[in-house]
Amino acid sequence: MKQIITLFLAALAGQAQPLPITWYDGAGLDRGVADHTIQTLSRIFQQSGLDVQVRSGDPHEQEANLVLYTERRDVCRARRDIALRLRASAPDGMRGAVLAYSHPFAPGGVNVTVFLDRVEAAALQQRRPMSLLLAHVIAHEIGHVLLRSTEHSKGGLMSSHWNEHEFSLMPIGALLFSREQSRQIRRSLTGEGCRDAKNR
Numbered sequence: 001m002k003q004i005i006t007l008f009l010a011a012l013a014g015q016a017q018p019l020p021i022t023w024y025d026g027a028g029l030d031r032g033v034a035d036h037t038i039q040t041l042s043r044i045f046q047q048s049g050l051d052v053q054v055r056s057g058d059p060h061e062q063e064a065n066l067v068l069y070t071e072r073r074d075v076c077r078a079r080r081d082i083a084l085r086l087r088a089s090a091p092d093g094m095r096g097a098v099l100a101y102s103h104p105f106a107p108g109g110v111n112v113t114v115f116l117d118r119v120e121a122a123a124l125q126q127r128r129p130m131s132l133l134l135a136h137v138i139a140h141e142i143g144h145v146l147l148r149s150t151e152h153s154k155g156g157l158m159s160s161h162w163n164e165h166e167f168s169l170m171p172i173g174a175l176l177f178s179r180e181q182s183r184q185i186r187r188s189l190t191g192e193g194c195r196d197a198k199n200r
């Protein structure tokens, strides 16, 4: 029976849909922390049926420095992959609670930005490994992009504030997208409902 379950899981893993992420590190994140972060991130999205594919990008590239502030909520023009920018510190004037932000409707440029100084401070405060918190912060922001929403849920990975409950779920791999969120994320990636999805 155990073998059957293992084979079944392997089959599921084989069907996982790719989630492409271009990783623009403009902050010189420690290699070990980056590796652990990507491992944790992969595990989170694997539970949603997605296989994270990280490509390292040059942070001097044009795309890495382009932020399109779009008011237009055009889901079908929004990019369906992730361009992630890691910044060493938050700009002056950025609210203290903000660890990262996303642009769910951006048709190009960076759609997820993370401030490593903020994440590191929060990890220290919560006494959690930096990579653990960073992976969940990135997953949350990717969630906004692929759920095409700036809204938050009442609790869980997509809540606006994580309390002790959410922090306690992180190390046991249980702070995840809900089944419905996972389904919506997979739909966004395939461009379901968009006429020219195949051309993008």
Ligand SMILES: [Zn+2]
Pocket (backbone or CB within 6 Å): 140, 144, 152, 158, 159, 160
């Ligand atoms: Zn959020």
